[in-house]
Amino acid sequence: MTSCVLVVLLLCTAITSMSARVEFEQIQLKPRGGDGDDELFQLRHKLIDTTLHSQNIKGHAFFVKQWLDASTFHVYCVGDSYCRGSAPASQASKEHDCILATNANFQDDESQMPAGNLVSDGTVVQANTLMRASFGLTTNGWLSVGYLNISWIEQGYYQELLQGSLWLVRKGQSFINTSIQWEQPNPAFVAKRCSRMAIGTNIHSEIVIVQVNGDEKQGTGLDLFTFTELLLQLSDEATNFINIDGAHHASVVWDSKVCIAGGEPSDPCDNEVAGKNEPTVLPEALLSTIICFKPAESQSSEI
Numbered sequence: 001m002t003s004c005v006l007v008v009l010l011l012c013t014a015i016t017s018m019s020a021r022v023e024f025e026q027i028q029l030k031p032r033g034g035d036g037d038d039e040l041f042q043l044r045h046k047l048i049d050t051t052l053h054s055q056n057i058k059g060h061a062f063f064v065k066q067w068l069d070a071s072t073f074h075v076y077c078v079g080d081s082y083c084r085g086s087a088p089a090s091q092a093s094k095e096h097d098c099i100l101a102t103n104a105n106f107q108d109d110e111s112q113m114p115a116g117n118l119v120s121d122g123t124v125v126q127a128n129t130l131m132r133a134s135f136g137l138t139t140n141g142w143l144s145v146g147y148l149n150i151s152w153i154e155q156g157y158y159q160e161l162l163q164g165s166l167w168l169v170r171k172g173q174s175f176i177n178t179s180i181q182w183e184q185p186n187p188a189f190v191a192k193r194c195s196r197m198a199i200g201t202n203i204h205s206e207i208v209i210v211q212v213n214g215d216e217k218q219g220t221g222l223d224l225f226t227f228t229e230l231l232l233q234l235s236d237e238a239t240n241f242i243n244i245d246g247a248h249h250a251s252v253v254w255d256s257k258v259c260i261a262g263g264e265p266s267d268p269c270d271n272e273v274a275g276k277n278e279p280t281v282l283p284e285a286l287l288s289t290i291i292c293f294k295p296a297e298s299q300s301s302e303i
Contacts, residue, residue: 029071078288089251119158119160165183
């Protein structure tokens with residue numbers, strides 16, 4: 001069976017020999033309080049319940065404000081500092097005191113090791129020349145999206161960095177066709193309907209996480225073209241999004257509640273529906289990396 005996750009991983013060795021292309025977009029973060037708003041942690045949640053191409057789509061969108069001197073965004077290994085270990089998102093979230101946590105890099109289901117560029121709190125865990133879209137925070141306060149120079153990673157230019165597969169939205173426009181030409185993924189990976197996840201930015205210096213429900217075994221969820229359309233419909237203020245691991249790895253933990261496990265709703269994470277129904281408890285996927293958002297102390301470093 002073609003998988004939303006494994007097909008792209010099988011391509012990793014095939015594209016390492018491709019000449020590196022450097023294409024990226026950056027948004028400079030502003031100092032906290034510069035616009036009169038000095039809260040250290042701001043998170044907005046939007047419940048997705050819409051129809052696109054006669055298909056009902058449900059999921060979540062999270063918007064987390066980032067400041068130049070108080071970033072709340074982290075990428076963490078699960079297990080040791082080299083990601084030699086795995087755990088459910090709920091466990092990893094608790095260990096790192098995350099208010100919001102999701103899955104991060106693609107990973108191999110057998111070895112549980114993450115694929116692609118990975119920097120955690122300034123430590124370079126791994127860097128490679130794979131032609132795949134990355135998302136990160138630089139040490140001097142820029143949110144960076146695209147295809148990056150490996151030397152920048154190795155030289156410590158990034159504070160946090162993860163790698164996905166396919167740059168879906170660039171400067172507010174669909175970029176999936178160009179990205180497919182550059183990355184050359186298996187067409188089945190693009191066309192398969194399953195739970196999808198994306199990380200990106202908007203014009204308000206917010207990091208945006210978008211998740212849609214799906215079950216690849218049942219053929220429900222979105223293909224990547226429809227997912228790109230959804231990202232553009234969610235907000236006309238969106239700037240850049242990359243696709244990250246989804247399908248049965250799709251995980252969302254918010255305020256210690258497991259909202260999404262295995263790509264499907266597990267426990268209501270919306271105030272209007274929470275408590276009205278008995279929560280559905282689903283088994284969580286084992287992850288090797290997570291994206292974590294948590295309050296940050298104001299930093300006095302020269303970022």
